[in-house]
Amino acid sequence: MAEVTLRNITRRFGETLALDGVSMTVPDGAFVVLLGPTGAGKTTTLRLISGLDAPDGGEISIGGRDVTNLTPAQRNVAMVFQQYSLYPHMTVRENLAFPLKSPLLSTPADEIARKVGRVAEMLQISHKLDNKATALSGGEMQRVSIGRALVRDPAAYLMDEPLSSLDAKLRADLRVELKAIQSEARATFLYVTHDQIEAMTMATHVGVLEQGRLVQFGTPREVYEAPVSIYAASRLGLPRINILPADLFGTAPPGARWIGLRPEQIRQGEGQDSEVVRVERLGDQTRLHLRFRNQDLVTVTDPHTELQAGQTLKISPRNPYYFDADGARAL
Known part of the structure; x- marks a missing residue:
């Protein structure tokens, strides 16, 4: 070789x-x-x-x-x-x-x-x-x-x-x-x-x-x-990374235009209220389709969750990525 x-x-x-x-x-x-x-x-x-x-x-x-x-x-x-x-x-x-x-x-x-x-x-x-x-x-x-x-x-x-x-x-x-x-x-x-x-x-x-x-x-x-x-x-990760306005959850770092959140970077049970739009049960995991401040995002949760569409779930970012206006990593 x-x-x-x-x-x-x-x-x-x-x-x-x-x-x-x-x-x-x-x-x-x-x-x-x-x-x-x-x-x-x-x-x-x-x-x-x-x-x-x-x-x-x-x-x-x-x-x-x-x-x-x-x-x-x-x-x-x-x-x-x-x-x-x-x-x-x-x-x-x-x-x-x-x-x-x-x-x-x-x-x-x-x-x-x-x-x-x-x-x-x-x-x-x-x-x-x-x-x-x-x-x-x-x-x-x-x-x-x-x-x-x-x-x-x-x-x-x-x-x-x-x-x-x-x-x-x-x-x-x-x-x-x-x-x-x-x-x-x-x-x-x-x-x-x-x-x-x-x-x-x-x-x-x-x-x-x-x-x-x-x-x-x-x-x-x-x-x-x-x-x-x-x-x-x-390019990697399912569900795909959520790309949202940088200040969606509060103050963003200087130069940041977008915040990137993979499913595991969305903390559940604390933070601000989001609406559960759809619950997608896949067997080994459950995908949650959420609506937060007029923005759609997807995360995963316990496969046996009792959450249903229409309910409220508190969420907050955990170690998110930040990107500038051109999409390059800012932080």
Whole structure:
């Protein structure tokens, strides 16, 4: 495995600046999740690292080697796309074995069989090995697509929302499996997702992209507990952080325009009266939708709460975040 470094990477598509001077170091053996909405530059970043696209400026190195001008094959990375990238005329076994038959790898037949068998068992598709790819369900095809990357031993794995098309149970199972694989192999992963649970549970580091700029990079806890902006704070956490006028609960610090309150930063049972608008029972927790001084906010409470819509609940802020008029962290 290897460290992946981006130095001042820029990429344009016509008049659109897709990446704007992005610099980032993915430590050897790290599991880095890239977060941001559509158009933030997440997939473009993966394509540049893989060599499927070329930057307009900057340098990319993998394992200390400058790969900016190398072909994808020369970079020794494995990429999993959001859409299935399988050969429809081949069986599952042949699809999984195909990357290992590359002249660059020259993998012995018995080693190919061993790796294919191990990955197939891990992804719960051993019983499908002799099926044609066209005979698989969408979830099975995506598992084979992931397996084609896992059979290799690349310098880095690049994954573009690989679990998004799977059902909830399989997605949860594979989330655990992928993290276990990464930890056991000490592999370097760059992983794109919109799923905050995946980011919080799988990542060792999170990179928050906004309109082609890397606005924050750190551990999931760092990004969650010390966001640099409203935008970064909104990337992690369910329910999402409440952004309200800074003086809603009283005097605000100088320069503060907004107050940010995650659910656990709303103290219940003391403070000022709010109205319970809706009680959303989710089993392991209950979300409270509140109305306070004509502002809506959401918090969580005991799953067995007896609160009902229309009742009054006293609330107050606890260690809130403050942001300036531009959304940058003020305090």
